[in-house]
Amino acid sequence: xxxxxxxxxxxxxxxxxxxxxxxxxxxxxxxxxxxxxxxxxxxxxxxxxxxxxxxxxxxxxxxxxxxxxxxxxxxxxxxxxxxxxxxxxxxxxxxxxxxxxxxxxxxxxxxxxxxxxxxxxxxxxxxxxxxxxxxxxxxxxxxxxxxxxxxxxxxxxxxxxxxxxxxxxxxxxxxxxxxxxxxxxxxxxxxxxxxxxxxxxxxxxxxxxxx
Numbered sequence: 001x002x003x004x005x006x007x008x009x010x011x012x013x014x015x016x017x018x019x020x021x022x023x024x025x026x027x028x029x030x031x032x033x034x035x036x037x038x039x040x041x042x043x044x045x046x047x048x049x050x051x052x053x054x055x056x057x058x059x060x061x062x063x064x065x066x067x068x069x070x071x072x073x074x075x076x077x078x079x080x081x082x083x084x085x086x087x088x089x090x091x092x093x094x095x096x097x098x099x100x101x102x103x104x105x106x107x108x109x110x111x112x113x114x115x116x117x118x119x120x121x122x123x124x125x126x127x128x129x130x131x132x133x134x135x136x137x138x139x140x141x142x143x144x145x146x147x148x149x150x151x152x153x154x155x156x157x158x159x160x161x162x163x164x165x166x167x168x169x170x171x172x173x174x175x176x177x178x179x180x181x182x183x184x185x186x187x188x189x190x191x192x193x194x195x196x197x198x199x200x201x202x203x204x205x206x207x208x209x210x211x
Contacts, residue, residue: 004179005070006170008078010088016072017090023067024097037123038064041071041185042102044110045165045178055082056113057165060182061095071179075170084118095121103127104185105144127188130196148184151191156184 007013024038041062047054055076062071074081074091081087094100095114101123104110111124128142131151140146148154160177 004073004176006073006075006175008075008169010079010081010086013072013074013079013088014090017088017094020063020068021090021094021097024063024094024099027064027067028099036099037101038067038099039101039103039125039186039189040064041182042104042107042110042124043178043181043185044113046113047165048162056117058170058178059110059114060178062179062182062186064186071183073170073175073179075168077166078168078170081117084116087117087119092119095119098122101125103189104181105142105147105188107185125189127185127192130189131192144181144184147188151188152184154184156180 005016007016027038041060043060044056045058045060046056057075057077059074059076060071061074074088076082079086079088095102096119100121102111102121103125105126105128107124107126111121114121128147131147132142140150145156148156160174163174163177165174
């Protein structure tokens with residue numbers, strides 16, 4: 001992923017979030033906003049070898065390029081963000097904006113981790129569930145790798161998923177890996193939405209996909 005920016009300091013994360021809140025307001029006021037929500041690619045990483053017990057190590061945020069061209073990787077281990085008390089305030093305010101819809105594959109797990117950190121995000125959409133309920137019954141499944149291959153014709157290497165996300169500093173390879181999932185989530189949504197609009201108009205949105 002090009003244009004990846006890793007924030008390893010709380011002040012840097014807050015400065016970025018404050019600027020994006022302003023950019024979101026300008027975007028919503030412009031004539032280029034045909035949507036009731038702003039879709040934001042979202043992902044989180046933790047040491048999966050420790051199961052759900054491990055703290056959230058990074059979150060990745062990809063706004064539409066009209067708002068922010070870079071994928072932001074917030075390195076919580078480097079920041080010392082482990083509880084709601086030390087979560088960056090401006091980032092919390094950004095993620096809680098009512099127009100923001102977090103988009104990802106199995107995004108509910110990542111949103112649960114945000115809520116454990118005191119962030120009450122309002123909306124989320126699971127791209128895999130959207131594909132499952134509106135597009136097809138693919139035997140390959142609905143993982144990020146399967147969806148990227150099917151809809152974007154991209155091969156996605158997920159070998160880094162079980163890396164040690166607590167290691168510091170975060171390597172460029174891992175930073176780019178986790179940023180990719182956030183960016184691909186947005187690209188997948190763009191690819192899938194045209195295929196599901198007719199079904200949504202006929203049957204309504206899948207409640208399993210949107211929360």
